[in-house]
Amino acid sequence: MTRPARLAISGASGRMGRALLNLLGDDTRFELVHTVVSPGSARGGQPVFAGRDDALRYAHDWTHAPALDVVIDFSGAAGLALALDHCLAHGTALVSGTTGIDSALEARLADAGKRIAILRAANFSLGVAVLTRLLREAAAALPGWDVEILEVHHGRKQDAPSGTALALGQAAAAARHTTLEHAAVYSREGQTGERVDGSIGFAVVRGGDIVGEHTAMLIGQGERLELGHRATDRSIFARGALQAAHWLAGRASGHWQLDDVIATSR
Ligand SMILES: NC(=O)c1ccc[n+]([C@@H]2O[C@H](COP(=O)([O-])OP(=O)(O)OC[C@H]3O[C@@H](n4cnc5c(N)ncnc54)[C@H](OP(=O)(O)O)[C@@H]3O)[C@@H](O)[C@H]2O)c1
Numbered sequence: 001m002t003r004p005a006r007l008a009i010s011g012a013s014g015r016m017g018r019a020l021l022n023l024l025g026d027d028t029r030f031e032l033v034h035t036v037v038s039p040g041s042a043r044g045g046q047p048v049f050a051g052r053d054d055a056l057r058y059a060h061d062w063t064h065a066p067a068l069d070v071v072i073d074f075s076g077a078a079g080l081a082l083a084l085d086h087c088l089a090h091g092t093a094l095v096s097g098t099t100g101i102d103s104a105l106e107a108r109l110a111d112a113g114k115r116i117a118i119l120r121a122a123n124f125s126l127g128v129a130v131l132t133r134l135l136r137e138a139a140a141a142l143p144g145w146d147v148e149i150l151e152v153h154h155g156r157k158q159d160a161p162s163g164t165a166l167a168l169g170q171a172a173a174a175a176r177h178t179t180l181e182h183a184a185v186y187s188r189e190g191q192t193g194e195r196v197d198g199s200i201g202f203a204v205v206r207g208g209d210i211v212g213e214h215t216a217m218l219i220g221q222g223e224r225l226e227l228g229h230r231a232t233d234r235s236i237f238a239r240g241a242l243q244a245a246h247w248l249a250g251r252a253s254g255h256w257q258l259d260d261v262i263a264t265s266r
Contacts, residue, residue, distance in 0.1 A: 005249040006068050008034035010083040011075030012058060013043040016097065019238035020072060021048065029246045032056065034065040038079065062086040069249040070095060072241050076158070077101045084112060093117040093248045095241055097124055100159025113255040119248050121258045122163030124240030128214065129258055131229045132171045135216045138225060139175035145218040145225070146195065147172045152205040152213040161186065161202040168216055169200050 007024075011017045012035035024032050037043045037058045044060040059065070065086060073083045073096040080098040084105075087094040094112075099122050101109075112118060123129075139147060149172075151165040161169075166180065173183050176198070183200045195201070215228040231237070240258065247261045 001069065001246075001250045004029060004031040005070050005246060006031050006033050006066070007245065008032075008036065008065060008068050008071045008083075010036045010071060010073035010079050011098075012048065013037045013041060014074060015234060016074035016237060016241075019234040020074070020241065023235060023238050023242060025049075027242065030242070033068065034059060034062075036060070036062060036065075036075070036079065036083070038075075068092045070245045072096075072245050073098055074237075074241070077105055081105055081108070084108065087116050088112055091116060093245075093251060094119075095245045095248055096120045097122070097237060097241055099163025110255075114253060116253050117248050117251040117256060118254070119244050119256040119258070119261070121240070121244070122167040123212075123214075124237040124244065124258065125229070125231060126240065126262065127229050127231075127236075128164060129262060131214070131216070131227055132168060134227050135168055136171045136175045138216075138218055138227065139172040142218050142220065142225070143176060145220040146199075146201075148201040148203065148217045148219065150203045150205070150213075150215045150217070152207075152210050154208060154210050155206050157206060160204045160206070162204075162212065162214070164212065164214055165202055165204075168214060169202065172200055172216065 007030045009017055009020055024030060035048050035058050039060050043058040046058055048056045048058060062082060070093040071083050071087055073080050076098055080096055094116060149165050149168050151162045153162060169180050169184060173180050183198060185199045185201045211231040211234055213230045215226055218225040244258060244261050248256060
């Protein structure tokens with residue numbers, strides 16, 4: 001796309017929304033034309049960039065959204081569903097990082113790929129994309145070793161395990177020709193019995209302002225391999241989402257991956 005892509009942000013007042021707004025100030029690839037917050041948000045109607053001479057204000061919905069090339073969503077399941085409705089109605093590309101959505105919305109998103117370009121990632125960091133590849137390789141190379149995934153996040157996170165932990169678990173499961181439906185153990189309490197061979201365990205820690213940490217452990221007899229990633233700044237996800245949005249604007253319908261963006265941006 002030669003002109004700046006006309007962009008809307010769903011969830012613009014949230015932690016990720018603010019990280020996106022911070023980066024957009026210097027980014028000539030985009031023209032930010034609409035920002036959506038929750039229907040009851042106190043931000044609704046307020047200026048997006050305080051002290052700046054433009055008319056952009058937080059909107060409670062999509063009713064008055066102008067023509068768009070791409071939407072970036074980091075809102076939550078309800079916000080994503082509304083952003084999806086808008087994108088489907090107008091043929092707009094959709095980038096979403098929202099995690100913790102139910103199977104009905106997953107099915108709608110899967111179907112929407114027939115009509116619009118969609119790129120979703122549980123984690124928009126380049127480091128996590130590489131971690132996922134390394135875990136896939138390690139899980140295949142060490143087939144008898146136990147896989148456990150630990151994730152650590154700030155105390156306000158709404159879903160668990162994190163979307164990234166689940167994506168890591170799926171990568172390990174696929175490398176072992178199984179699925180999380182068969183292999184995952186999401187909680188352990190009381191008389192659990194012995195660990196089941198081939199299972200993939202998840203552990204969750206919540207507290208403070210931790211941006212996000214993921215450790216995949218492959219545990220053998222007398223040795224352990226740990227592959228880990230620590231995010232210290234939310235801007236890594238925002239930067240990845242903007243790169244993805246720029247890449248996706250104007251693309252054909254279908255489901256695209258962050259790997260596609262990385263592969264063609266190198
Ligand atoms: N993929 C990744 O790389 C990545 C990274 C970080 C987070 N995430 C995910 O991104 C999502 C958002 O995270 P966050 O930490 O930014 O959350 P947050 O701080 O709670 O922000 C949520 C935002 O969504 C808005 N919102 C809530 N309900 C809405 C609705 N029905 N319609 C429109 N907007 C709505 C909120 O508006 P008000 O607060 O103004 O009401 C707020 O702007 C979560 O699912 C999180 O797990 C993904």
